[in-house]
Amino acid sequence: MVLKTFFMMSLFFIPLLTLASGSINSVWLLFLLYILSGLGMAGIGMCVMHDAIHGSYSKNKTINTLLGYSLNMIGANATVWKIQHNILHHTYTNIEHADDDLNAPFFLRFCPHAKHYWVHQFQHIYIWFFYSLSTVSWITTKDFVRLKHFRGKGFLSKKNEYNKAFASMTGWKLLYYLYALVLPMIMLPFSWGLILVAFLSMHFITGLLISVVFQIAHIMPTNEFPLPDSEGEMNNNWYAHQFATTTNFSPKSKILFWLIGGLNYQIEHHILPDVCHVHYKDLTKIVSETALEFGMPYHVKKSFFHAVKDHTKMLRSLGKKEMA
Structure with missing residues (x-):
């Protein structure tokens, strides 16, 4: 974790420090440095702050708190994330109106219980553009909107x-x-417009990477979107609910596991969110066998590309009116 933290922090900050020093005069290098920083930004989000805010990076609470602020350093906000992700998403996974990850603008439909609009039939095509915009929204307006919403x-x-x-x-x-x-x-000796475009290219890459990794874990054809009964109670216990609403992907890829902070093992993360991600791969055999023993689903896609393909199919199905 320490090595990975140093790597991702360096990948994010060194290109930005180079840009801020004014020591380059090449347009292609301008874009390259911003894009490298975007990869570092995604790495900090998935590999460092995610564990830290869950309290699983270290046994030391102070270290977790300090590294949780790495989210603030990349333009987002740890306070908002903790409510939106740790509390609402992990407690009420895939439950409409409760899981904040399902809340989306009217032109996106992530849940079969959400209201259907005609434009949804095209969402599997245009969704990638809006995934790319996700961190741009995050660093500008989204955190402020969510902060006010959460107070309400x-x-x-x-x-x-x-x-x-x-x-x-x-x-x-x-x-x-x-x-x-x-x-x-x-x-830098470039127009502000060109630098702004390069800055946005950094966020387009970060937004697409982070959005896809998190979305293919839950918005999938095999996952359930359960609703509470008339008294607001869920039928399943919490652990069974996590198995039913979560999917793993690419379990054999050591490189992907390292790069995305073990988030290809989303089932292990959801049932054991206070365990550091470096242990997920060792836990998967125990977790999968336990699921089989108690008759619970254990959804796995063999590769990242298979997961993206099924996620696309799910978005297309959600775009059909008959699912409303």
Whole structure:
């Protein structure tokens, strides 16, 4: 974990520091450095902050807290992520209106219980563009919208908690824009428009990578989208629910496992979120055999590309009105 953290942090910061130093005068190098930084950004998100905010990076809570702020350094916000991901997504996986990952603009439909619009029939085509925009939305408006939304749901209810979170978020985002965009615009001999396009290319790659990795774990044909009964209760216990709503992919790829923080073992992560991802591969045999013993599903796609293909099929099915 320490080696991976150093690698991903370096991959993110070294290109940006090079850009901020004003030491390059090549357009192709401008884009290359931003794209490399985008890969580092995705690596920090999947390999460092994800474990840290779950409290599974280290036994030391202070280390987890500090490394959780790596999310703030890449333009997002640890406070919002903890509510949206740790609490809502992990507790209410694939439950409409409860799992915040299913909440989407009207032109995207991630759940068979969501309202259908005619435009959804094309979502399996245009979804990739919006996946690419996801971190651009994240660093601009999405965190602020979610922070206000979560306050309305009863979070951040302590005195001044919301105001402090809002101020902290604003400060972190301004700092991120300063070193990732403003300094390169000041120091480099290129037009601000060209630098902005290069900056956005970084986020297009990061957004696409992160969105696809997380989405192919849950928006799949084999996964369930259960609803609570009339009293708001779920039929399954929590562990059975996680098996029914989650899918692994590419279990034999050691390279992918290392690069994406073990998120190809989403089942192991969902039932053991407080375990560091470096252990998922060793746990999979125990978890899969336990699922078989108790008659629970254990969904696995043999490769990343098979998972993306099935995810696309699911998006296409969700775009059909008869699923409404």
